[in-house]
Amino acid sequence: MKPFERKFYYQPTLELAKALLGCLLVKETPDGTASGIIVETEAYMGPTDQAAHSFGGRRTKRTEVMYGEPGVAYTYSMHTHCLFDVVSGEIDQPHAVLIRAVEPFSGEELIAKRRPKAKNEIQWTNGPGKLTKALGITMADYGLPLDKSPLWITKGKDIEPEHITTGPRIGIQNTGEAVHYPWRFWVAGNKFVSPKTR
Template sequence: MIETGVVVMNDSLEPLTKDFFQQPTLELARSLLGCLLVKETEEGLAAGFIVETEAYKGPHDRAAHSFGNRRTKRTEIMFGQAGLVYTYTMHTHCLINVVSAGINEPEAVLIRALEPFEGIDLMTQRRPVDQRRNLTNGPGKLTKAMGITMEDYGRKFFEPPLFISEGNPPEEIEQGTRIGIQNTGEARHYPWRFWIKGSPYVSR
């Protein structure tokens, strides 16, 4: 049962076109809610509805890795086209972001939580939990369950094997401050976290 009320609009799980990602970062963070994140591996396919995102607006956002146009080996992909995969490691966990904005405008959207949809047995093998709601309700949890790793860095979200597919927009979206960015000055107050209202799969 899909508790968010989101349903798949087609059975083929086709990737969205790259044009979908050509939106301002805050709009993309909202538009991703209700879409399906899909990962194909040799073990099988796993998919989950995106229920929570956070936007990071690059050079002028102290919480962004690219604040001040910081260009490093890690952030290099953020300077590319919208729709690329930006993975990075934090506290041993791999986190996944959607590169947004234009080339040389290093912005991104963090995928914070999913509602499991397909390949749930496979996800549970990778990340055993007692309750399904705890399987993918956090940015480090969802990557482990989905089989997303640093090897996915630089892929395109509009091509397999790691892609975003169409779902249905949620009925209601809530908005608030981002999580875990205490030492970022005024940026910690920006209301750039978005989530599907009432979803039990939101991280907190």
């Protein structure tokens, strides 16, 4: 499983958010390797997007990585969860794509051990905080390049355009008109997408 080269991530953010669907997200840890097929993403469009952490050009220790090259990991805490975004956009264009759900592909035993309270395998990875726990993605992965171990993305399944659905993003209340932007993308009919999406 050869990782995508960095040039893959230089696509326009909305195109990248769709191109990531069907791709395989892999994380190596001392406990083992687990992976999942990306089935849901959300695009965040930087300074002009009220829902983005970098809205208005906000530049903090947390958002700094988004101002660099695309194709690196942007991890951050949301409540008690670690969430994982792929940095997109060009340098000084702080865009990102949230990986919102994956379909487990390998390392299921390890995933089950990490998600003991999940009622079934669907709940292992059908949300952005769930999938990071399942795959072992943590805040320590902030800034890691996504074209080499231990965290990378590679070719998975081909998803035809007609099988991609789009709609408003989830959990971004109080963001003005941005709450309505159809910048969430998911694989139609996949049981691992977020419950609200299905």
